[in-house]
Amino acid sequence: MTEGQKIKVGVLGATGMVGQRFVQLLADHPWFELTALGASERSAGKPYVKAAVNWRQTSEIPSNIGSIMVSPCEPQHFDGCRLVFSGLDSSVAGEVETAFCKAGMAVFSNSRNHRYDQYVPLVVPTVNDDHLDIIPAQQKANGLTTGFIVTNANCSSTGLTVPLKVLDDAFGLEACMVTTMQAISGAGFPGVPSIDIIDNVVPYISGEEEKLEIEPKKILGSFDQNGFTDKDFKISAHCNRVAVSDGHLECLSVKLKGSPTTEEVITAMESYTCEAQRMGLPSAPKQCIVYNEKPDRPQPRLDRDAGKGYTVTVGRVRPCSLFDFKLTILSHNTILGAAGGALMNAELAKYKGLL
Ligand SMILES: NC(=O)c1ccc[n+]([C@@H]2O[C@H](COP(=O)([O-])OP(=O)(O)OC[C@H]3O[C@@H](n4cnc5c(N)ncnc54)[C@H](OP(=O)(O)O)[C@@H]3O)[C@@H](O)[C@H]2O)c1
Numbered sequence: 001m002t003e004g005q006k007i008k009v010g011v012l013g014a015t016g017m018v019g020q021r022f023v024q025l026l027a028d029h030p031w032f033e034l035t036a037l038g039a040s041e042r043s044a045g046k047p048y049v050k051a052a053v054n055w056r057q058t059s060e061i062p063s064n065i066g067s068i069m070v071s072p073c074e075p076q077h078f079d080g081c082r083l084v085f086s087g088l089d090s091s092v093a094g095e096v097e098t099a100f101c102k103a104g105m106a107v108f109s110n111s112r113n114h115r116y117d118q119y120v121p122l123v124v125p126t127v128n129d130d131h132l133d134i135i136p137a138q139q140k141a142n143g144l145t146t147g148f149i150v151t152n153a154n155c156s157s158t159g160l161t162v163p164l165k166v167l168d169d170a171f172g173l174e175a176c177m178v179t180t181m182q183a184i185s186g187a188g189f190p191g192v193p194s195i196d197i198i199d200n201v202v203p204y205i206s207g208e209e210e211k212l213e214i215e216p217k218k219i220l221g222s223f224d225q226n227g228f229t230d231k232d233f234k235i236s237a238h239c240n241r242v243a244v245s246d247g248h249l250e251c252l253s254v255k256l257k258g259s260p261t262t263e264e265v266i267t268a269m270e271s272y273t274c275e276a277q278r279m280g281l282p283s284a285p286k287q288c289i290v291y292n293e294k295p296d297r298p299q300p301r302l303d304r305d306a307g308k309g310y311t312v313t314v315g316r317v318r319p320c321s322l323f324d325f326k327l328t329i330l331s332h333n334t335i336l337g338a339a340g341g342a343l344m345n346a347e348l349a350k351y352k353g354l355l
Pocket residue numbers: 012013014015016017018019038039040041042043044073087088089090092093110111112153154155185186187188189333334337338
């Protein structure tokens with residue numbers, strides 16, 4: 001696509017941790033052109049380079065974005081945008097996203113507010129792209145023709161559902177017990193005070209265990225024109241914040257309906273492919289899952305950038321004396337688990353003719 005043919009997009013919450021990732025990933029996107037940025041009253045009225053004082057990415061603010069004026073998060077300031085990506089704080093995301101949807105824009109949200117709405121799909125792009133097919137029913141229910149909302153999952157739920165999908169498809173999933181070790185970037189900026197996290201592990205993240213015990217059931221569930229039906233399996237989560245900058249590590253024990261060997265579980269992981277790959281989407285990873293056979297992998301610092309942050313690394317598949325198998329997984333929380341996931345969802349929507 002040439003510059004003039006690209007779809008104009010905006011970012012809500014552009015100054016935050018997730019918003020910065022959106023800016024980074026959209027700077028040179030082949031289908032989307034970032035033309036509008038929104039944040040709170042604190043940032044509005046300033047060029048992005050001045051508003052994003054807490055820029056914490058390893059690359060500089062893209063030169064074509066730094067001069068864009070940050071606006072309040074109101075639809076009239078996003079004229080010409082066909083869609084917006086939202087990295088808004090959940091205290092404001094619900095109402096703001098609804099307003100953009102009603103104004104005719106497609107909204108791709110990272111926030112929790114609309115995740116459980118009857119007609120709103122909760123999409124992990126390498127897992128359940130088919131859930132986007134509910135959008136016409138959502139538009140009909142809301143009396144809208146162009147506006148709609150798509151959400152992506154909590155960052156830990158996202159990484160978790162990729163291997164769970166593989167296990168469920170291949171062997172039938174009965175139960176999962178998961179313990180997370182989550183990076184500090186997952187808490188936004190400034191996040192957890194350094195005095196609390198250095199030389200420490202915090203065994204509590206407000207609301208996180210509830211999300212992990214609900215979201216994978218919707219993501220792996222089914223839908224019809226009346227809404228979604230959860231997948232029936234048991235899941236229990238422990239969530240911890242650890243002194244890692246990016247990348248969530250999760251230790252799983254799973255109970256399966258079938259009785260595969262360890263080798264069969266590993267082969268199922270390695271051979272998993274998704275629709276986004278078959279469609280050849282710009283952000284689709286070469287592999288949805290890489291299996292690392294080294295006994296001390298995956299590790300956040302070494303594995304979070306696998307597939308540019310869109311690939312989940314799985315390791316340590318082994319028998320479990322309580323359930324059937326134990327494994328360790330690692331996913332990038334602000335790429336696949338946040339901005340990148342929403343971006344690939346928008347690519348899926350474009351491919352499916354929804355934009
Ligand atoms: N970080 C992750 O790994 C991750 C992963 C998945 C989902 N999420 C979700 O994504 C959302 C953003 O997370 P984050 O970590 O990026 O948070 P963050 O760093 O705290 O950023 C929040 C953003 O919301 C804006 N904002 C706050 N109050 C506002 C208001 N009243 N009106 C308009 N904009 C307002 C902020 O703008 P100012 O800078 O102007 O205050 C900032 O741009 C949250 O809902 C979070 O739960 C985060």
